[in-house]
Amino acid sequence: MKDQNWQDYVAPQDCSWSWKNISQINATFKNAYTDNLWLNSSQPYTVAGGYKWLMPPSPKVQWRYVCWNSLNLPRTSFIYWASRLQRLLTRDRIIRMGFGQDDTCFLCAAAPETHGHLFYNCDLSTKCIRVLHQRLRIIFPPQAFDHWYASGRGRSKLQSKFVCACFVSLTYETWHPRNIARLHAQIIRPEFLVTKLVNSIKQRWSKRNHHILKQRDQVWIDSVGN
């Protein structure tokens, strides 16, 4: 590239694979320049600006507030995010990718293992959702969770965060025993699983919010059964 205009540069045929790819990125980004001006403005190029320009606009989803709730553990947020985008390696997805032939659910062996089945309709997940509804004393169909969160009536922001963290954690805690069942064929008790996740959210709640808790919230959190 020495002594050449970077916008006119074309990688030679006999260069390495990696250099060809770098050159391809160069060819893509030169479309965002007018002469040497990034997006025809006086602002210099930034990585964030380049990322936004390169990525297509995507709709903002309601569940982003549930997914990135400050009470969530990062690992639970990640698994919830991947599950909402249907990106976890469930058996049906593995088959669609061209690997494997059996899509039977590892947990119940009664239906194909899809995202919808595993997190909403499998025997373990339906039992866990029922137990969690009892502990939190709320009822809504699992698929209506976003609607429940958006309605926001009759509860404080902290209570909403707590409930969301429980259901996000439930997605993680369903995915985790699914992998254990795949490897070790162990039986998971829903009550044990829900108690574990509620206690972990309570601990996180008390660490983060003890100095700003209103009495109403403290009474509510104390009332959430173990």
Ligand SMILES: [Zn+2]
């Ligand atoms: Zn199942």
